[in-house]
Amino acid sequence: SIPLGYFGGIGAASKNGILFKGSNFLDALSDIQNVVMDKTGTMTEGVFKVQEVNFNPEFDKAEILELVNILESNSTHPVATAIHEYVGKPNNEIQLENTEEIAGHGLKSTVNGKDLLVGNFKLMDKFGIPYDLDPNSIVYTTIAVAYDSKFVGYITIADSIKEDAQETITLLHKLNVNATMLSGDKSTVVKYVAEQLGIDNAFGDLLPEDKVNKVKEIKAKNESVAFVGDGVNDAPVVALSDVGIAMGGLGSDATIETADVVIQDDKPSKIPMAINIGKQTKKIVW
Ligand code: ADP
């Protein structure tokens, strides 16, 4: 039978918009050693805005932007929303063929018999597209574009850090919890955000399976891990963690379904709050 105190704890959490799918997770959070988090949509708003379009003048900028915009209608990634916001309503008279979304990379398609790639530089590498710049010299999330097997250029986009993100890390450190950030975004951007927030360990350029391996590394040290994320890509790592936490508002259905805890208002500061509720509940139970 479940001790009565846990109902109080789950109820207190629920009043604060933190939904627990079982009292065992409240117990596990009470003495968690690591909180591992995603960046986009978890510690940042997940709302990107286009900053700059830097295309080789050899290409028709408006035409390529239109193709990128159409291709992005096949994605629900925050990047797609930013592109639609900037370019406008996609022209649905142009037909794309063989459209594919490649997890952690971006999108691939064929238009007018020519291939179109829109994603990160890893996507360019995957398809052997040469480019003459150092991706890490750009301190923004960068969307690279290739058309007809040629590098067209890139679009920079920026997100903003959530207002309670820094306080979240401060509170976690007060609770003696290690904070780690894992992201599919560029390392330079991830390191910059982590530094702003005071996060000790930050890793970027990760594929969904790399996130899984990083969490496995921590678990191999016999340390407990709570992972908090929002994207479809985060579902495997949410499942693997001792406590999987999903952002309920922005989160993908798969991640919310897999999660043990759901934060309804997407505020990361609800994580240290949940840990504190867990600690108090334990005092009452034992
Ligand atoms: P995160 O861990 O930050 O949520 P993702 O794994 O979702 O990152 O994506 C990693 C990177 O892949 C993004 O930063 C972006 O550069 C690229 N990417 C993913 N989806 C798209 C898309 N629809 N259009 C363009 N680029 C994309």
Ligand code: MG
């Ligand atoms: Mg994400």
